[in-house]
Amino acid sequence: MAKKRRTNRAVAAIIVTALAAAVGIPAVTRIQLRSHVVPLPDLSSQPAAVRSHLEAERRAALDDISNDAAAGAYCLALHADMFFDAAERCYEGVERRDAANWRWTYYRALILDENGGGQPFVDAMRRVTASAPDYGPAWWRLGEAEFKLGEYDAAADAWRRAMAAPEPERGPGTPVRTADIPLAAYARLGLARISLSKNDAEGARPLLEAAVAAAPRSGSAYRLLAEADEALHRDSEARAAKLRADRLPQYAPYADPLIEALARTSRNSTFLLRQASEADLAANAAWSEFLIRRALGFDPDNPDVLAKLGRLLRTLGRNEEALDVLRAYHDKVPGDLQGLAQLGSCLSDLHQFAEAERMLRQALAGLDDAQTHYNLGVVLGATDRVGEAVEEYRKALQRDPYLFDAGNNLAAAYAREGRLADAAAELQKILAADPDNVMARANLQLIGRAVPAPPARPPARR
Amino acid sequence: MAQVQIVDLDSDGLPDIVVCDALRDTVGWIRQSPRGTFTETTIASIAAPAHAAPVDFDHDGDVDLVIASLGVLMPSNNRTGSVILLENDGHQHFTPHVLADHIARVADAEPADLDGDGDLDLAVAGFGYDDGETSWLENKGGGKFEQHVLLRLSGPINAVVADINNDHHPDIVALVSQEWEEIWGFVNDGRGHFTNRMLWGSTNPDFGSSWISLADMNQDGKVDILYANGDAFDYAPPNSRPWQGVQWLENLGNLKFSLHRIAAFPGASSPQAVDVDGDGDLDVVVSSANNDWDNPQAPSLVWLENNGHMQFTKHAIATSPTHLDTLFAGDLDGDGLPDIVAGGMHISRPYTRMGRVTMWMNRGQKATH
Numbered sequence: 001m002a003k004k005r006r007t008n009r010a011v012a013a014i015i016v017t018a019l020a021a022a023v024g025i026p027a028v029t030r031i032q033l034r035s036h037v038v039p040l041p042d043l044s045s046q047p048a049a050v051r052s053h054l055e056a057e058r059r060a061a062l063d064d065i066s067n068d069a070a071a072g073a074y075c076l077a078l079h080a081d082m083f084f085d086a087a088e089r090c091y092e093g094v095e096r097r098d099a100a101n102w103r104w105t106y107y108r109a110l111i112l113d114e115n116g117g118g119q120p121f122v123d124a125m126r127r128v129t130a131s132a133p134d135y136g137p138a139w140w141r142l143g144e145a146e147f148k149l150g151e152y153d154a155a156a157d158a159w160r161r162a163m164a165a166p167e168p169e170r171g172p173g174t175p176v177r178t179a180d181i182p183l184a185a186y187a188r189l190g191l192a193r194i195s196l197s198k199n200d201a202e203g204a205r206p207l208l209e210a211a212v213a214a215a216p217r218s219g220s221a222y223r224l225l226a227e228a229d230e231a232l233h234r235d236s237e238a239r240a241a242k243l244r245a246d247r248l249p250q251y252a253p254y255a256d257p258l259i260e261a262l263a264r265t266s267r268n269s270t271f272l273l274r275q276a277s278e279a280d281l282a283a284n285a286a287w288s289e290f291l292i293r294r295a296l297g298f299d300p301d302n303p304d305v306l307a308k309l310g311r312l313l314r315t316l317g318r319n320e321e322a323l324d325v326l327r328a329y330h331d332k333v334p335g336d337l338q339g340l341a342q343l344g345s346c347l348s349d350l351h352q353f354a355e356a357e358r359m360l361r362q363a364l365a366g367l368d369d370a371q372t373h374y375n376l377g378v379v380l381g382a383t384d385r386v387g388e389a390v391e392e393y394r395k396a397l398q399r400d401p402y403l404f405d406a407g408n409n410l411a412a413a414y415a416r417e418g419r420l421a422d423a424a425a426e427l428q429k430i431l432a433a434d435p436d437n438v439m440a441r442a443n444l445q446l447i448g449r450a451v452p453a454p455p456a457r458p459p460a461r462r
Numbered sequence: 463m464a465q466v467q468i469v470d471l472d473s474d475g476l477p478d479i480v481v482c483d484a485l486r487d488t489v490g491w492i493r494q495s496p497r498g499t500f501t502e503t504t505i506a507s508i509a510a511p512a513h514a515a516p517v518d519f520d521h522d523g524d525v526d527l528v529i530a531s532l533g534v535l536m537p538s539n540n541r542t543g544s545v546i547l548l549e550n551d552g553h554q555h556f557t558p559h560v561l562a563d564h565i566a567r568v569a570d571a572e573p574a575d576l577d578g579d580g581d582l583d584l585a586v587a588g589f590g591y592d593d594g595e596t597s598w599l600e601n602k603g604g605g606k607f608e609q610h611v612l613l614r615l616s617g618p619i620n621a622v623v624a625d626i627n628n629d630h631h632p633d634i635v636a637l638v639s640q641e642w643e644e645i646w647g648f649v650n651d652g653r654g655h656f657t658n659r660m661l662w663g664s665t666n667p668d669f670g671s672s673w674i675s676l677a678d679m680n681q682d683g684k685v686d687i688l689y690a691n692g693d694a695f696d697y698a699p700p701n702s703r704p705w706q707g708v709q710w711l712e713n714l715g716n717l718k719f720s721l722h723r724i725a726a727f728p729g730a731s732s733p734q735a736v737d738v739d740g741d742g743d744l745d746v747v748v749s750s751a752n753n754d755w756d757n758p759q760a761p762s763l764v765w766l767e768n769n770g771h772m773q774f775t776k777h778a779i780a781t782s783p784t785h786l787d788t789l790f791a792g793d794l795d796g797d798g799l800p801d802i803v804a805g806g807m808h809i810s811r812p813y814t815r816m817g818r819v820t821m822w823m824n825r826g827q828k829a830t831h
Contacts (some may be wrong), residue, residue: 045754045757082703082704083704084704084705085704113666114666114704114705115666115704115705116665116669116705116721117663117664117665117666118721121665141665144665145665147663148644148662148663148664148665149663150659150660197658197660219592220641223592223593223616227614230614242593245592245593246539246593250592250641251640251641251667253667269699270699270701270703273697273698274668274696274697276697277696277697277698278697302699303811304698304699304700304701304811305698307698308698333812333813335812335813336811338809369536370534371536399534400534400538400540400542401540401542402538402540402542
């Protein structure tokens with residue numbers, strides 16, 4: 001048996017040599033190149049779109065074995081479809097055959113980054129920054145990695161380079177993905193973290209002021225600014241920065257164009273939804289929707305994609321479209337009470353109150369959370385059952401005293417019942433907890449009660 | 463279920479189970495009496511309890527419970543967190559005392575004498591949401607506590623007390639999740655003065671830090687950190703990610719720690735070091751809160767067997783119930799072998815194969831459900 005295998009191998013080697021000679025590539029090189037095209041991972045549980053994507057990219061790499069770009073495209077497909085181990089091995093091979101192209105090292109380093117970073121990631125990023133000193137995201141990532149290793153001086157050096165680097169060029173794809181926050185602002189955040197780690201709030205503050213000036217929608221920058229202000233006992237400024245942060249998107253990493261390229265390649269719904277989640281809808285709603293709809297196309301049986309699309313459409317105020325999507329989700333996952341509550345809330349926004357009420361009550365039977373009680377209160381108020389609405393708003397506030405929308409609506413319901421003193425008391429409660437609550441302040445003025453003075457603001461800075 | 467643990471709450475010699483049910487807003491006592499028979503009663507109604515620490519807080523000879531309360535389960539920046547002492551009257555009637563409130567949603571509170579004055583203070587993980595803090599509560603006497611913030615980063619999940627630098631003073635180790643994904647050490651001079659040190663950090667802001675526990679994994683006399691990253695609620699779908707798993711941070715001394723991957727395991731949560739097979743080394747049991755549950759073979763509970771050289775082999779113990787976010791290993795039936803109790807948190811699909819509290823009794827070579 002062993003002898004037969006050896007014979008087969010010898011025959012195969014002769015065939016490979018003959019074929020290689022025919023196309024002008026030395027046989028040894030050809031075998032080496034083939035070895036760089038890693039085997040397909042187990043695709044048995046993958047959607048058809050992922051299977052066909054990877055099979056096609058691998059075939060293309062094998063069919064044009066001397067083409068580095070084709071080999072790299074297969075690695076990118078593995079990466080974008082979240083087969084990290086296979087992608088990392090694949091990149092190693094392409095790095096060897098296309099050593100002048102720093103992007104392969106960068107992409108391989110991104111996998112090390114996902115796995116937590118550490119010294120191998122630092123080493124790889126140092127090679128990238130040596131080859132591509134103008135690619136700012138590489139400096140930023142190097143700073144992150146050095147910081148996490150406690151190498152603050154090296155991190156500061158890298159972040160200063162990122163700050164000075166130009167914003168990278170973006171590809172021509174549509175829809176356009178813009179950087180929500182400029183790279184330099186991320187670098188400043190990093191430098192500020194170093195200062196804060198050294199208890200140097202004075203040093204952190206100007207960095208953070210510059211960061212929020214350049215990136216007024218960076219919640220993270222405002223949050224660190226609040227931390228610096230607290231440390232400096234600038235309490236009112238800290239409070240203002242924190243309140244501002246609460247109204248801004250959560251942290252998302254820099255919108256790296258090379259990751260955008262992966263997103264445009266990916267057929268993996270988890271990868272696509274992650275990228276969609278990281279985009280700030282204020283500037284990148286079309287990009288986010290594009291990715292979610294791609295995910296739905298590639299993975300049509302995945303209810304999580306439907307849920308995500310429904311939430312996005314609701315956020316964008318496109319409730320009629322959202323309704324169809326949320327109904328489809330509910331059909332797939334009838335036991336998800338949060339999904340049911342979301343559907344009820346959507347129906348309420350569309351003034352389909354009878355069905356909304358039915359859905360919300362059904363959800364509440366198992367959920368009993370503040371937001372759903374609030375949403376049911378809205379439906380009851382809109383259908384002139386003010387007394388019942390009051391009960392639901394109260395239940396909402398019992399479960400979450402900080403649900404100020406419920407407090408405001410409760411006050412409005414009291415006012416409709418002519419209970420102005422009760423209404424004023426509710427609004428005062430809100431303002432005691434959140435002096436900046438514009439709605440409570442306006443409502444209090446509407447019912448003619450004395451409005452407490454707004455909190456003192458720090459003087460404007462030059 | 464936010465947390466389960468094995469403790470002999472009524473000191474009758476039979477281990478019981480204490481559960482923090484954050485969906486029902488209750489702390490429950492699953493009493494074992496007689497041996498092998500378990501009955502649950504609610505001992506307190508607390509808003510979204512996340513963690514219970516058993517301790518004789520008032521030195522009266524019975525087991526009290528210190529409860530970390532989120533206030534609300536769903537993410538919020540509102541300061542709904544609190545730390546509550548459930549004082550045992552000796553007959554398992556518990557009187558609540560609020561030790562701290564109106565703080566960031568509290569995920570963990572661990573009692574220890576942090577300032578060396580003989581009374582119990584508390585290390586507190588104030589998870590919050592975007593705002594949060596790691597702090598310690600100084601016991602000022604008379605039921606009064608003063609909060610000292612150690613780190614103003616959101617997302618602390620655990621604040622565990624141990625002497626990490628072998629200077630005989632209790633330090634605090636905190637796991638900080640959210641976008642930070644860092645493990646911090648707060649080194650105590652013994653008088654409640656702490657020096658902060660990041661012990662490890664991930665560059666991936668979605669790394670999914672879910673839990674740490676402390677143990678001398680390699681039995682070299684220094685406390686190591688057992689660390690799981692399996693949280694997947696940063697973005698939908700909450701299922702497996704390639705980077706999720708279990709690792710240990712080897713304490714090299716001088717506050718240096720070296721990360722060693724133990725195993726990839728989607729949704730890894732609540733790792734505990736325990737000698738499952740009685741061979742003298744520490745194995746790891748770990749649950750999964752977020753696996754690819756559409757695959758019926760996806761494990762929800764595994765045993766990572768140590769071969770004595772810190773090399774681990776993964777054995778699936780269970781695939782059902784799914785969504786096991788918390789476990790505790792201990793000898794429930796008195797046979798000298800560690801059994802496992804795990805709690806499920808079913809807030810994402812699929813809503814099948816659900817279980818609130820489940821026990822696996824260790825029968826020797828192979829655990830049986």
